[in-house]
Amino acid sequence: MAKAGPITFFRQVRSEARKITWPSKQEIIASTIGVFVMVFVASLFLYFADQVLAWGVRTIMGFGG
Numbered sequence: 178m179a180k181a182g183p184i185t186f187f188r189q190v191r192s193e194a195r196k197i198t199w200p201s202k203q204e205i206i207a208s209t210i211g212v213f214v215m216v217f218v219a220s221l222f223l224y225f226a227d228q229v230l231a232w233g234v235r236t237i238m239g240f241g242g
Contacts, residue, residue, distance in 0.1 A: 181189065200208070
C-alpha cells in the first residue's frame with residue numbers, strides 16, 4: 178500500500194470521521210448508568226469475597242474468627 182502525503186491523509190481522516198455514528202444523549206446516559214451499576218455490583222462481590230477469604234485465613238491461621 179502506497180503512503181499518502183499529509184494532505185491526502187488528513188482528507189481521508191476527515192472523510193472517515195464523517196462516517197462516525199455518534200450515540201444519542203439517552204444512549205450515553207443509559208450506558209453510563211449501566212457502567213456505574215456494574216462497578217457497584219463488582220465492588221460488592223469483591224468486598225464479600227475478600228471478607229470470606231480473610232475469615233478463612235484467620236480461621237486456618239488460628240487468629241480467631
